[in-house]
Amino acid sequence: MALETRNFETLALHGGSYRTDPATGAVAVPIYQTTSFQFENTDHASRLFALEQLGPIYTRIGNPTQQAFEDRLAALEGGAAALAVASGQTASAFAIFNIAQAGDNIVSSTDLYGGTWTLLSQTLKQFGIEVRFVDPVDPENFRRATDARTRAYFGETLPNPKLNVFPIKEVADIGRSLGVPLILDNTASPLIARPFEHGAAVVVYSTTKYIGGHGTAIGGAIVDGGNFDWAAHADRFPLLNKPDEAYHGAIWTEAAKPLGPIAYILRARVKLLRDLGASIAPQNAFQFIQGLETLPLRIRQHNENAVKVANFLAKHPSVSNVIFPGLQTGENRRRADAYLKGGFGGLVGFELKGGRRSGPAVHRRAETVLSRRQYRRRPFASHSSGIDDASAAYSGRAARSRRDPPATSVCRSASSIPTTSWPISARRWRRPTRASARPRETFHLN
Numbered sequence: 001m002a003l004e005t006r007n008f009e010t011l012a013l014h015g016g017s018y019r020t021d022p023a024t025g026a027v028a029v030p031i032y033q034t035t036s037f038q039f040e041n042t043d044h045a046s047r048l049f050a051l052e053q054l055g056p057i058y059t060r061i062g063n064p065t066q067q068a069f070e071d072r073l074a075a076l077e078g079g080a081a082a083l084a085v086a087s088g089q090t091a092s093a094f095a096i097f098n099i100a101q102a103g104d105n106i107v108s109s110t111d112l113y114g115g116t117w118t119l120l121s122q123t124l125k126q127f128g129i130e131v132r133f134v135d136p137v138d139p140e141n142f143r144r145a146t147d148a149r150t151r152a153y154f155g156e157t158l159p160n161p162k163l164n165v166f167p168i169k170e171v172a173d174i175g176r177s178l179g180v181p182l183i184l185d186n187t188a189s190p191l192i193a194r195p196f197e198h199g200a201a202v203v204v205y206s207t208t209k210y211i212g213g214h215g216t217a218i219g220g221a222i223v224d225g226g227n228f229d230w231a232a233h234a235d236r237f238p239l240l241n242k243p244d245e246a247y248h249g250a251i252w253t254e255a256a257k258p259l260g261p262i263a264y265i266l267r268a269r270v271k272l273l274r275d276l277g278a279s280i281a282p283q284n285a286f287q288f289i290q291g292l293e294t295l296p297l298r299i300r301q302h303n304e305n306a307v308k309v310a311n312f313l314a315k316h317p318s319v320s321n322v323i324f325p326g327l328q329t330g331e332n333r334r335r336a337d338a339y340l341k342g343g344f345g346g347l348v349g350f351e352l353k354g355g356r357r358s359g360p361a362v363h364r365r366a367e368t369v370l371s372r373r374q375y376r377r378r379p380f381a382s383h384s385s386g387i388d389d390a391s392a393a394y395s396g397r398a399a400r401s402r403r404d405p406p407a408t409s410v411c412r413s414a415s416s417i418p419t420t421s422w423p424i425s426a427r428r429w430r431r432p433t434r435a436s437a438r439p440r441e442t443f444h445l446n
């Protein structure tokens, strides 16, 4: 039975259907480290395969540990159901593959994480899916790029490094007037942004980041808002409304009716996970359940820390520009205030005087800026590719864009730290000898 609460702390601990393990009474969700599940009899097996009864069959398609994580995440997000997958990249790819095929197109924001940019601009092309990139500064750009073969709009709520909040309601409203769902990557703003409340139809996450919270597991999730009428736009969504030959002629909008408004996520599970794999490991699902338990606390702290970091950097003589929603003005600030509640997230970008040509010298200055005086011998912020976990990390655009295709640097044009890739973390570390040398205050640049 669903919990009658919108309290994040309660939902993070108790959301979803899991109470105790039916087999043992275990209070914590057990890790079901098994590939397969025994059928009670042949009738039971055929009911499961015919989707007349939902239950675990094979871990590539579902697993009780995974389900506890999915149910809790869906409850926290205010969605109808969720599907956990192997990574954030899989979540974005599946979210699109679930409704688009060769000859179709999607319209995407230009402000994207670099990996998503290459997925959309290069890899989807291989599958015959065109992606039309538009600048979200003007939401009407989405309408202008739409035609009869447009299957979705795609964007990121809080895209790194520009940190310009996506115009969620504006684009969702345009989409709904044309029968096009908005898929939003909410990785950088769980809990503080509530995309379904503003009309998004599907939310995707890299759970690798804030949701995991400790930088120890790669994973992703798709949450179905259950708020988009796929059957009302049958011509636009043949994959959900026409008989599916690969599943005994099932029509997903019909098949899902007894189960709730979950046609979209049901198809993603039983078609995409079944055929393409990329399922989440039970051990990782368990770690994401642990992460969810402290997510509200951590997000609150990230929000607070980021404000301190942004203000500190804004006054620093080596910093030429700070990128942070709380320091924006004009329309960007209006969007930040409209869509981020309780804080501006944990991401802060900044540019150093001297630019990328300054190379190692600038890098040393970045180290100094992040580390403050008492930390110089042992910088606490790691220069790494992972962001949004409990420790501080930073990454520089110039270091990455050497490897990324040229297009990527377009979407990263407001770079975080123009520096190069010399590792600076944890070298020349010496234990602080005096009490005064120990950290008094911790800043997270996540």
Ligand SMILES: Cc1ncc(COP(=O)(O)O)c(C=O)c1O
Binding pocket: 087, 088, 089, 090, 113, 115, 116, 156, 185, 187, 188, 205, 206, 207, 208, 218, 219, 220
């Ligand atoms: C916003 C965003 N979406 C998706 C991804 C991809 O996630 P993963 O690394 O879990 O595949 C990332 C990774 O950095 C990201 O920052």
